[in-house]
Amino acid sequence: MTKNPVQISKNVRSSAPDTDETVIAVSVRERSQYGSVVRQHLVGIDEQLTGPAKVLLLGRYARSKDDVTSALDARYANLTVEFNTVHASKGKEADYVVVLGLERSGFPSTIEDDPLLQLAMAAADPYPFAEERRLFYVALTRAKRSALLVTRAGGESAFLLELVRNRAVKIRSAKGDDITPVVCPKCKKRTMKERNGRYGQFFGCTGYPVCAGTMKLADA
Known part of the structure; x- marks a missing residue:
C-alpha cells in the first residue's frame, strides 16, 4: 500500500486472523x-x-x-x-x-x-x-x-x-x-464503465472527458 519508500514498511496482517481476508x-x-x-x-x-x-x-x-x-x-x-x-x-x-x-x-x-x-x-x-x-x-x-x-x-x-x-x-x-x-489503467484514480462504441462494447474511464482511458472487455 505504501508507495512512498520513505515510509517504514509494515505488513498490514492480522496477529490473530479470523478469516483469510484481514x-x-x-x-x-x-x-x-x-x-x-x-x-x-x-x-x-x-x-x-x-x-x-x-x-x-x-x-x-x-x-x-x-x-x-x-x-x-x-x-x-x-x-x-x-x-x-x-x-x-x-x-x-x-x-x-x-x-x-x-x-x-x-x-x-x-x-x-x-x-x-x-x-x-x-x-x-x-x-x-x-x-x-x-x-x-x-x-x-x-x-x-x-x-x-x-x-x-x-x-x-x-x-x-x-x-x-x-x-x-x-x-x-x-x-x-x-x-x-476495474480500475482505469490510464489515470489509476477512477473506475471503468462498460460503454458502447463504433466497434462494440468496451470499458471507458468514468472520469471521461478528463481521462480518456479505455480497455477491451476481455482485458479486464
Whole structure:
C-alpha cells in the first residue's frame, strides 16, 4: 500500500486472523447506509466471539461519527466500540478496525487549508498526498485481527483503488457479493464503465472527458 519508500514498511496482517481476508472493503450506494453496513459487520463479528474484543471506528474527520451512530449505539455481547479520528488513533490498537469515508471527497483530503496537511515536516515530500498516506497507513495498522474499509460505489478513494490495483483487497456489497471494480489503467484514480462504441462494447474511464482511458472487455 505504501508507495512512498520513505515510509517504514509494515505488513498490514492480522496477529490473530479470523478469516483469510484481514483487509476487507464494502461499498454502499449512499453515505446514509454507512451506519447499517457497519452495524451488520459488527454483529457478524460479535456472534462469532466467545470473549471481549475492542473495535475502533475511524474517520478522517470528527463529523464521520454522525454516519455511524446506529453502530455505536447498538449493544453487543462481546464488543466494545469506540470512534476516533484517524489522527487521534495514533498509538492505539484494537482487535477490529473500521475505516470510514474512503471516498474521493474524503480520503485523501484535497483541502489545502486542512490543518492536518499543515503539520510540520522536515522537508517537502515528493509523493502525492504523503501526509494523507501516512494517516491511511496509521488507520490500517491499528487492527490486530482485521480491518473493514467503507466506501461509496462510484466514488472510491484513490487509496482504496490502489489496493484494488495491487490485488490486496476486493470490494464487496453489503450482501457480500464481489463487486470489485476495474480500475482505469490510464489515470489509476477512477473506475471503468462498460460503454458502447463504433466497434462494440468496451470499458471507458468514468472520469471521461478528463481521462480518456479505455480497455477491451476481455482485458479486464
